[in-house]
Amino acid sequence: MGNKIRAAIVGTGAIAEVGHLPALRAEADRVDVVAAVDVDQQRVTDFADRADIPGRYTSLSALLDREQPDLVHICTPPALHAEQASACLAAGAWVLLEKPPCLSLAEFDRIQAAERAGGPYASVVFQHxxxxxxxxxxxxxxxxxxxxxxxxxxxxxxxxxxxxxxxxxxxxxxxxxxxxxxxxxxxxxxxxxxxxxxxxxxxxxxxxxxxxxxxxxxxxxxxxxxxxxxxxxxxxxxxxxxxxxxxxxxxxxxxxxxxxxxxxxxxxxxxxxxxxxxxxxxxxxxxxxxxxxxxHTAQLPHLLDAMARGVRPPVSGVQARMxxxxxxxxxxxxxxxxxxxxxxxxxxxxxxxxxxxxxxxxxxx
Incomplete structure (x- = not known):
């Protein structure tokens, strides 16, 4: 990864604004937020303008291809999580997945199958x-x-x-x-x-x-x-x-x-x-x-530490599945x-x- 982790946000609704952005800003010394994606062009533009995020996309695949992020925060409705998380993992990006992580155990196992030993891994937002x-x-x-x-x-x-x-x-x-x-x-x-x-x-x-x-x-x-x-x-x-x-x-x-x-x-x-x-x-x-x-601000440093060490982060795998x-x-x-x-x-x-x-x-x- 380089000196700083390149992060992207998928879905620019309320939880991205009030949960994920403050967490990322608190870790600005080791994370750059390089892009955001939303199916609504105006919404992602407004969000990125407010957050001073340079990359604005309406397609996740385009974001992954052009930005090659190290970490993706998925803040979309739950029905999209399994497909989006699997795509990010396949592209080599670690994932922080808003709760609920997906619609079923079958979908969770699909996400896990896209992980690789040493990373990338998908962690779930269970901040409590x-x-x-x-x-x-x-x-x-x-x-x-x-x-x-x-x-x-x-x-x-x-x-x-x-x-x-x-x-x-x-x-x-x-x-x-x-x-x-x-x-x-x-x-x-x-x-x-x-x-x-x-x-x-x-x-x-x-x-x-x-x-x-x-x-x-x-x-x-x-x-x-x-x-x-x-x-x-x-x-x-x-x-x-x-x-x-x-x-x-x-x-x-x-x-x-x-x-x-x-x-x-x-x-x-x-x-x-x-x-x-x-x-x-x-x-x-x-x-x-x-x-x-x-x-989210309390949880994110633990994920970033795991990324730095190439180990499974908290609230992923068996922990999240239970x-x-x-x-x-x-x-x-x-x-x-x-x-x-x-x-x-x-x-x-x-x-x-x-x-x-x-x-x-x-x-x-």
């Missing part, structure tokens, strides 16, 4: 893992400082009004992949998995209760983990008082995270169990060394009424290919 509060909690867990995890709650209680779904690709399996389970709660669930590890069993329900959508507008699930812990999960777009909430009950403490779209150290609360009375120990729980908010597996399992359990284990989600399963699993009443209506 990278806030200092989350990393501090993860370190405490790994060190056994909080005891053994037992019970968890994972709540994404958000509100999206009817007009939100007037955007043609929203609320449809073929373009968004799923409802709040796939497109909204996936952030909280990914952080839960980053902290609790491998899941083994899911039992779930889903509903289409109020919004005019083809997908669900709410889901609930019970999840069992390999370490024995159990969690309840709620994903909702029907909740007027919005909140993102994670709670972990361990043998020595309860740890809570309350926020909406991003967390800082102040978003975390540690409550010691009655038998824990060491004040120095408790104070160490509550005092991370740094205060880094969860954001989160999509959990999403798939919630749909499969909700639509079949049966518990789901990870080894059931293979190519012979219709849910591996489409998250509605061709279920009557959910698919194609």
């Amino acid at each position: 893992r990278f806030g200092s509060g989350a990393r501090h909690f993860a370190d405490l867990l790994a060190a056994g400082e909080l005891g053994r995890p037992l019970v968890a709650q994972c709540v994404t209680a958000w509100y999206r009004d009817h007009a939100y779904f007037d955007v043609p690709w929203r609320g449809r399996w073929e373009t968004e992949g799923g409802g709040p389970t796939m497109g909204h709660g996936i952030h909280q669930m990914d952080l839960m998995l980053a902290l609790l590890g491998e899941w083994t069993e899911v039992r779930a329900m889903a509903g289409r209760l109020d919004r005019d959508v083809r997908t669900e507008d709410v889901s609930t699930a019970l999840v069992r983990f390999a370490n024995g812990a159990m969690a309840s999960v709620v994903n909702s777009l029907l909740s007027p008082r919005q909140e993102s909430y994670l709670r972990f009950d361990l043998t020595d403490a309860t740890v809570e995270l309350t926020h909406l779209y991003g967390h800082s150290n102040d978003s975390w609360r540690y409550t010691p169990a009655p038998h824990v009375t060491d004040t120095d120990r408790i104070a160490a729980w509550r005092t991370p060394a740094a205060n880094v908010s969860s954001s 989160t999509l597996e959990l999403v798939t399992a919630i749909y499969r359990s909700a639509f079949t009424g049966e518990p789901v284990h990870r080894d059931q989600l293979g190519p012979d399963d219709p849910f591996y290919h489409r998250l509605h699993g061709d279920t009557p009443g959910w698919a194609g209506d």
Whole structure:
């Protein structure tokens, strides 16, 4: 690669502007944003003018051919991700893929098949893992400082009004992949998995209760983990008082995270169990060394470091796939009424290919 990484942005909507551009600007000492692409010529021109980006394209293939970027940020609707990420990887560019990463496990495996040992790799934007509060909690867990995890709650209680779904690709399996389970709660669930590890069993329900959508507008699930812990999960777009909430009950403490779209150290609360009375120990729980908010800006340096070393970046490969597996399992359990284990989600399963699993009443209506 040369002295600076040549980066490009695909899709110039809101998430590119408020998430990816600030992250790239924060790394200006090692990244140049050389081009942007959007199917709308005026939109990409306006975006590039505001961001002072020299290259403006309406074709991804033209951008890849002429600019030969080292890194591509994909910010398009989910239905385009598998094809675009695969094309970028085939062209030798590393990829930062906005969530949800794609529409199915089959598409995710297609993306992985385009990766090469030593890079390029595709990493998914799951920025909540990278806030200092989350990393501090993860370190405490790994060190056994909080005891053994037992019970968890994972709540994404958000509100999206009817007009939100007037955007043609929203609320449809073929373009968004799923409802709040796939497109909204996936952030909280990914952080839960980053902290609790491998899941083994899911039992779930889903509903289409109020919004005019083809997908669900709410889901609930019970999840069992390999370490024995159990969690309840709620994903909702029907909740007027919005909140993102994670709670972990361990043998020595309860740890809570309350926020909406991003967390800082102040978003975390540690409550010691009655038998824990060491004040120095408790104070160490509550005092991370740094205060880094969860954001694209927090995640991007880890990808750039991996590029420099030619190694797989965080939240790619197995790490990212496990989160999509959990999403798939919630749909499969909700639509079949049966518990789901990870080894059931293979190519012979219709849910591996489409998250509605061709279920009557959910698919194609």
